[in-house]
Amino acid sequence: MRSSSLNLVIYILRRLAISIPVLLVGTFLCFIMVAGTGDPLAEMKSNPAMSKEAIAQMASQLGLDQSIVPRYFTWLGNFVTGEWGVSIAQGNAQAPVFPKVMAAFEVTLKLVVGAEILALVLGVLVGVVAAVKQYSIVDYIATTLAFLLFSMPIFCVAIVLKGYAIEFNGWVRDLGLSDVLGNPWIRTTSPESLNFDGPGGFLASYVGAYLLPTLSIMAISFAAYSRFQRASMLETLNADYVRTARAKGLANGRVIFRHAFRNALIPVTTLFSVNFGAVLSGAIITETVFNWNGMGKLLVEAVTKSDTQVMMGWLVLIAGSIIVANLIADLMYGILDPRIRVG
């Protein structure tokens, strides 16, 4: 047992070590890309109150008077020592990037992880039922729903949910239920303005704030997971070893869960790993609709204002999290499929 867990640690370390060159090249390309988005000092230069000297000083402070390669290495050196630079956009100039990006990432991650787990559980469940009862009414409903949700733009789901939640809150107010349910119960904006009393109120307002964005993200992920799970479950249900299990006289439930289901879970984990970037994209857009202060708002702000430092911090953090998500998926793969032993 001990040696196998040691192997696991070695495997994880090796995988992370392999990702380092990918990340390095990736950050360099990102750096070139981000540097091309425009002059971060453009706004400053257009300001007549700024003297030429002050602009030149700012430029040398940011290393803009150097060429791109030394600038990248300066940035990298600072970055690995935790100096992620300062925001250079007007309005919030000099705000350090690291806490800014981290706070936004925390908001997004909380939202994404909860929504993805729910979507995965629900998707797998519906997919299995649809496969076991193939061509039944349940299967047709699940299939239609999945196709419909899959073809929905996520921001439209969010907009519709938000719109009807506002109506719903209006009804709650009109019916005089505000005292019972809290007013307005379902939040359509960011959760930062939560005001709760006691543990019950905390739970209610937490659920109220997360409900709509979670549903939006779940909608699309659920569609993908349930379709995928149905397909892989059908494949295993028709496999020879499942027929053997049935022929042995095993109970139907045991065949489905112990023999077919376990193996049918494997492809979904790969989908999860490939999908993680797309899921983050979905979260970015959902947050924009609900006006959360997450990665979405940060990206839009940084790109609009050519805030290179924030963009770099944003990209590296997201890239790192995608690499970690892939690693987790690979580990899950190893746990689910005994033929693929890590190490």
Add this chain to the structure above:
Amino acid sequence: MADLNSLIAAEDPKSADGKLPDEALPEPRSQGKLVLRKFLRHKLAMVCTGILLLLVLTVLIMPIFWPYSYEDSSFPSFAKPSGDYPLGTTQVGKEMVSQILRGTQYSLLIALIVSIVATTIGTVFGAMAGYLRGFTDSAISRVTDLFLIVPQIAAAAILAKVFGGGSWYIVAMVLAAFGWMPIARIARAESMSLSQREFVDAARASGAGTFHIVFKHLVPNMVGLITVNATLAIAQAVLIEAALSFIGLGVQLPDTSLGRVILENYSQLQNRPALFFGPFVVLVLISLTINFIGDGLRDAFDPRQRRMKA
């Protein structure tokens, strides 16, 4: 082929008897004909093809006859849907139907280009990596990994800004630049398994070069897989482009797209639902029909699938 069939037929006792000549002598069918036949029998996919064709024709032809121009913003602000303005007018006084028609034109155009470019890049890279293995394979796989560590929408947003952003073709190119990886992975796996087959050995033995084998033997054998994924990529591209434009980092005026039309009008969901639901329904209709067509194509190309379901 016909000669071969007549030879077989001559030796076939049944047709010699003159019985069942049609069944004993099936017309030689190419893969294309078989696929087309199966696809035409796929009811749902056919209905969706019809709807999509109708939509495309409408979007191409209707602007010619439509009395209002998309550029004209001299209409009353927020006119209610009526006989004059079927979906009403926007805040700045633009007529909604003309906006949707123009937005759909751009959305479809962008999605089509994204799909074609991404599929081409993905297929070439994937097929090469899967056939050549070794160094080429690792190099291409690493590049694929590299592109996958940044979400498509973020990369496209930043790149669009780099290229002076906002024009529809720039949005299309940057989305394609970060959209080819899934197809490359699929093509690589398929190319790897096809490379093990005898016809590739035969081609190599007869002196065919790498390019000839990849593009004359491997890629044509992947045509089903590629077609299906290219179709689904159109639906994905429609959605991702809409999302990018919706957060304000995609297509900019004077160009437009369904995402932009929604961005300009979604705040009116409660008071003037037609302004939101108009472009929304068109967007869902496009991606839904394309997804179903892709599904139908997948069934049609699948040689294992004999039974056709609705």
